[in-house]
Amino acid sequence: xxxxxxxxxxxxxxxxxxxxxxxxxxxxxxxxxxxxxxxxxxxxxxxxxxxxxxxxxxxxxxxxxxxxxxxxxxxxxxxxxxxxxxxxxxxxxxxxxxxxxxxxxxxxxxxxxxxxxxxxxxxxxxxxxxxxxxxxxxxxxxxxxxxxxxxxxxxxxxxxxxxxxxxxxxxxxxxxxxxxxxxxxxxxxxxxxxxxxxxxxxxxxxxxxxxxxxxxxxxxxxxxxxxxxxxxxxxxxxxxxxxxxxxxxxxxxxxxxxxxxxxxxxxxxxxxxxxxxxxxxxx
Amino acid sequence: xxxxxxxxxxxxxxxxxxxxxxxxxxxxxxxxxxxxxxxxxxxxxxxxxxxxxxxxxxxxxxxxxxxxxxxxxxxxxxxxxxxxxxxxxxxxxxxxxxxxxxxxxxxxxxxxxxxxxxxxxxxxxxxxxxxxxxxxxxxxxxxxxxxxxxxxxxxxxxxxxxxxxxxxxxxxxxxxxxxxxxxxxxxxxxxxxxxxxxxxxxxxxxxxxxxxxxxxxxxxxxxxxxxxxxxx
Numbered sequence: 001x002x003x004x005x006x007x008x009x010x011x012x013x014x015x016x017x018x019x020x021x022x023x024x025x026x027x028x029x030x031x032x033x034x035x036x037x038x039x040x041x042x043x044x045x046x047x048x049x050x051x052x053x054x055x056x057x058x059x060x061x062x063x064x065x066x067x068x069x070x071x072x073x074x075x076x077x078x079x080x081x082x083x084x085x086x087x088x089x090x091x092x093x094x095x096x097x098x099x100x101x102x103x104x105x106x107x108x109x110x111x112x113x114x115x116x117x118x119x120x121x122x123x124x125x126x127x128x129x130x131x132x133x134x135x136x137x138x139x140x141x142x143x144x145x146x147x148x149x150x151x152x153x154x155x156x157x158x159x160x161x162x163x164x165x166x167x168x169x170x171x172x173x174x175x176x177x178x179x180x181x182x183x184x185x186x187x188x189x190x191x192x193x194x195x196x197x198x199x200x201x202x203x204x205x206x207x208x209x210x211x212x213x214x215x216x217x218x219x220x221x222x223x224x225x226x227x228x229x230x231x232x233x234x235x236x237x238x239x240x241x242x243x244x245x246x247x248x249x250x251x252x253x254x255x256x257x258x259x260x261x262x263x264x265x266x267x268x269x270x271x272x273x274x275x276x277x278x279x280x281x282x283x
Numbered sequence: 284x285x286x287x288x289x290x291x292x293x294x295x296x297x298x299x300x301x302x303x304x305x306x307x308x309x310x311x312x313x314x315x316x317x318x319x320x321x322x323x324x325x326x327x328x329x330x331x332x333x334x335x336x337x338x339x340x341x342x343x344x345x346x347x348x349x350x351x352x353x354x355x356x357x358x359x360x361x362x363x364x365x366x367x368x369x370x371x372x373x374x375x376x377x378x379x380x381x382x383x384x385x386x387x388x389x390x391x392x393x394x395x396x397x398x399x400x401x402x403x404x405x406x407x408x409x410x411x412x413x414x415x416x417x418x419x420x421x422x423x424x425x426x427x428x429x430x431x432x433x434x435x436x437x438x439x440x441x442x443x444x445x446x447x448x449x450x451x452x453x454x455x456x457x458x459x460x461x462x463x464x465x466x467x468x469x470x471x472x473x474x475x476x477x478x479x480x481x482x483x484x485x486x487x488x489x490x491x492x493x494x495x496x497x498x499x500x501x502x503x504x505x506x507x508x509x510x511x512x513x514x515x
Contacts, residue, residue, distance in 0.1 A: 160367070160376065167357045167368050174355040177331055178411065179372040 015245020016145030021222025040215030046072035046198025047205035076194015122206035290339035314462035314469035345418030358397030369414030402433035459496035
C-alpha cells in the first residue's frame with residue numbers, strides 16, 4: 001500500500017512536470033501552429049542555469065530557480081526569433097528549425113556544463129502519507145505546476161493580451177485585420193513556452209537528474225501529453241501529463257524502470273486511439 | 284480620406300491589380316463593384332498592409348477599419364470578446380458604445396460568435412470594425428451568403444452609420460445593384476483595372492454595367508441562391 005502511494009504521488013509530480021512542458025507546446029502551437037521541439041531543451045536550460053546560480057554563484061535556492069526559469073524564457077524567445085522571425089516561414093519549416101536548434105544547443109550545454117547528469121538537492125525533508133515516505137519536493141512540484149497552469153488559464157481567458165493571443169489561434173487573418181501583430185504574438189508565445197519549459201526543468205531536476213540530452217525524453221513526454229488534448233487544450237494537456245507520469249511511475253515501480261517511457265507512451269497511444277474512435281462515433 | 288494611386292500588386296507572375304486609382308473623400312460612401320477574381324480582395328489586403336504593392340501609393344488620413352469578406356470572426360470567442368478585440372489598436376475596449384449603435388448585439392454579448400446566424404455574424408463584424416473608431420470603414424462583401432431581407436437590414440444600418448457618424452465607407456460588392464443603391468458614386472473593377480467610374484446614377488444607366496452586373500431581374504439576384512451561412 002505504501003509503495004502504491006509513493007508511486008502515485010511521485011507519478012503525479014512527474015506528470016505535473018510533463019503537463020508544464022505540454023502547456024509550452026500548446027501555447028506555442030495555438031498561436032503559431034509550430035510544434036516547438038526545443039521544449040525539452042528549454043527545461044534542461046532552466047534546470048542547468050538554476051544549478052549554476054545555486055552552486056557557482058551561491059544565490060539562494062528560490063532566486064536561483066527563478067533565474068533558471070527566466071533564462072529559459074529568454075532562450076525560448078531567442079529560439080522563437082530564429083524559428084518564426086522571418087516573415088512567411090511555413091510552420092513545418094519552423095518545426096525543423098526548432099529540431100535543429102535543440103541539437104545545436106547540445107554543443108553549448110556540453111561546453112558550459114559538461115556531459116554528466118546534473119541535479120541539486122530538493123526542498124529538504126519528507127512527509128509521511130498512508131505509511132509512505134515522500135519527498136516534500138513532490139508537493140512543491142504539484143503545487144507550483146497547478147498554480148502556473150491556473151495562472152495560464154486566467155491569462156488566456158481573462159486578460160486582453162491573452163485574448164489577443166487566443167484570437168491569433170482562432171483566426172489568424174482576422175487577428176491581422178484588427179491590427180494584432182501576429183508575429184510578435186508568436187514570439188511572446190515562444191517566451192511563454194520557454195518560461196513553462198524552464199519551470200518544468202527547475203522543478204524536475206531535483207527528482208530526476210538532467211543531462212544535455214535529457215531534452216529528447218522530456219520533449220517526447222510533453223508532446224505526447226499535448227497531443228492528448230489535440231495540441232490546443234490546456235486541461236487535456238494536464239490530463240495527458242498526469243496519465244503519462246503516473247503510468248511511468250507505476251511501471252518503473254512494479255516492473256522495470258527501463259520500460260517506463262516506452263510502455264507509458266504505448267498506453268497514451270492506445271488512449272488516443274480510443275479517444276479518436278469515440279469522437280468518430282459521436283460525430 | 285483615402286487616396287490610392289496607380290497601385291500594382293502581383294501574386295507571383297499574375298498581376299492582380301494593374302494601376303488602380305481611386306479616392307474616397309471624408310464622409311463619402313463609395314462602391315467598388317466587380318466580378319469574382321477582379322482583384323477586390325487583393326485591394327483590401329493591400330490596404331491592410333498584408334501584401335506589398337509592386338508600385339503605386341496608398342494615402343490614408345484617419346483610421347481605417349475592415350469588415351472582411353466572409354465575416355472572419357473569432358468564432359470560438361464570445362461576441363463581447365470579438366468586439367473588444369476590434370479596439371486592439373485603440374484605448375477604449377468597452378463594447379458598450381457599439382451596443383448603442385447596434386442594439387441587436389447587446390443581448391448576444393455572451394454568445395459564441397460561431398453559433399450566430401450569418402446576419403448576426405455580419406453585424407458583429409461591422410461592430411468589431413466600429414470598435415476601432417474609424418473614420419473610414421472598408422466593407423468587403425457585406426451581402427455574401429446572406430438572405431435578401433438580412434442584407435437590406437444590414438444595408439440600412441450601414442447607411443445610418445454613414446449618415447449619423449459622418450463615416451466614410453468603401454463598399455466592395457459583387458452585388459452591384461445593392462452597392463450602387465447605397466453609395467453616391469462607384470468604381471467598376473475588372474481584371475485588376477478600374478474600367479469605369481462615376482456617380483451611381485451614371486453607372487446604373489451605363490449599358491455595359493447594366494449588362495454585366497445588374498441583369499434584368501430581381502434586385503438581389505446575385506446572391507439569392509446562396510445558402511445563408513451559420514446555423515439558422
